[in-house]
Amino acid sequence: MTAVTAGRSTRGIVDLVFRARELSIVLALAVLVAVTAAANGNFLSAQGLKDIFLNAAILALLAVGQSFVVITRNIDLSVGSVVGLVAFTVGDVLAANQGLGVGVAIVLGIVIGCVCGLVNGLLVSFGKVPALVVTLGTLYVIQGLDHAIAHGRQINAVDLPRSVLSLGNGSVLGIPYLPLITVVVMLAVGYYLRSYASGRDFYAIGSSPEAAGLAGVPVRRRVMAAYLLSGALAGLGGVLWLARFGTVVADDAHGWELQVVSAVVVGGVAITGGVGTVYGAALGALLLTTITSALVVLKVNPFWQQAITGALLLLAISVDRVLALRVARILRRRNARHGS
Template identity: 75%
Template sequence: MTTGTGTVESPPGPAVVKRVGGRGLVEVVLRAREISIAGALIVLVLATTIANPRFMSAQGVKDIFLNASILALLAVGQTLVVITRNIDLSVGSVVGLVAFLTGKFVAGTERNVLLAVLVAVAIGAACGLVNGLLVSFCRVPALVVTLGTLYVIQGLDHYIAHGQQINASDLPSSVLSLGNDGVFGIPYLPIITVVVMLAVGYYLRSYSSGREFYAIGSSPEAASLAGIPIRRRVLTVYLASGMLAGLAGALWLSRFGTVVADAANGWELQVVSAVVVGGVAIVGGVGTVYGAALGALLITTIGSVLVVLKVDAFWQQAITGVLLLLAISVDRLLALRVARALRKGNRRHGS
């Protein structure tokens, strides 16, 4: 059976599915990945601070969290998709389209920032709905669909823009304040991202419908036999990814003010890298939004470190690619070790 990215193997036997020790082992592995990412972040920050003490200035820390907020928000949405053994390569182009259209909607007016956010989320939801319908109900491979919509949305964005740009001076003060102000010295953007991350993480862990996403990614055939509505669930994750990309587009507009047609161009690699580096298995069924957010923070911090150390920006993309390859390799090795441990446990219990 396929879920948009290819044929999957036969589901594991009942003894494997029900083995509590196996699930505990997977959770330990995931926790270890998240702890290792946090450790790498700490080492990176300490080493850079030693080389340049100004790196950890109040403004430097604020900039890192502001820049990571949008990427982490997109990573949360991407995590939902990847868990179900699919992918969404259109998120960067959705952010660009949403940022420009929302900017045009509020430019030269005093429209409320809440209305701007609602419009942005609605546009993103429409893009996610198209992706979800094509992948889930039309059974077109997710890679093909989202790569196609990436270029379609980019073309639509350039057609609408006609070389124009949105200027910060034309935006309402309430929209700009969302990206530059905060509460008790904490910017709004990281607060919004953390709230969304905690809400999605709680949903995935505490609700049966959230756990069904993992079941689909682990074994679509077993999920189908268990009566899980796979098509509706896959449609749901694409809709959620689109809505979060729409929200990210609104935050992009409020953060940078000036928006052109190719805003967030090329962010697809960064988003996927953040998710995979954060421990979300590209083959589905494994990972958390917390790890994905840490992966986004790590990639953003690396970019800031390279700027501080005056390293060519090209190396940021190269390092991101290397991290992606390493993360996929580690995921494969861990999957093999977990599978081996599960088989040994089953043999010991006579399964």
């Protein structure tokens, strides 16, 4: 067996093992929906399904951006704060300038998100400050900035342009705009990671930053790009939040960073980096959202939502560890046979 053939075979094993994670999420979703629908037939009504996908759209969008960062063995805890800042700031600008439309709102939101991502990326990639410390700090800085701008005020739906509200509540062929936007972004990012050499660099960095650097991968630039994308999608998420809910205050999306990280890890993106897909992260977001909706339909105490999310997070991390050990064992055996 040649080295190239062995490498392809090894990659095939890794892909197969972690693709099984995504399949398990789909099966869990199917079982959850079937059980809930059996208990309450309205759960699978057209409106019920629409609400689930609308509720999952923004979380899945943020999970896609977070996946980019986690794959490089980093984390971004500031995404919830960025969503809140963008939602209020863009809403404030639109309320004061009724002539502005949805295009301006999206561009402004993405720009604000990119600035936040740039700060995170510079400190992590060039400043060499641990990502957990940087993004925890910027989380509080952005929250404070949001409260300073809001100064106790509230943005109301009646103050916003009709085009913005239509983005959050409109649909095409019966499919809401928000899930469509998330799916398009997810497919584009997933295709890039899978099909381009620069996209595969992110996985190389997550597997081993030192080895990636020795192989000529521009580690700092790639990590910077990951944070820029995460910030940009958080900015877009803030605009979609504004369009979806209309009425926003300074602390919107507070605590969402933990939900986003949970969705990413539950979706099979290893917290240690180098493994996972944006498709799995989006499925993780859909699973968590469906659990929330199911608990509401079944009239279960909301406490159990947090308990189940925490349990899923612990289970996902444990499964990642077991799979990583199993894959490492398989690779050692194959390398030993190849060496002999």
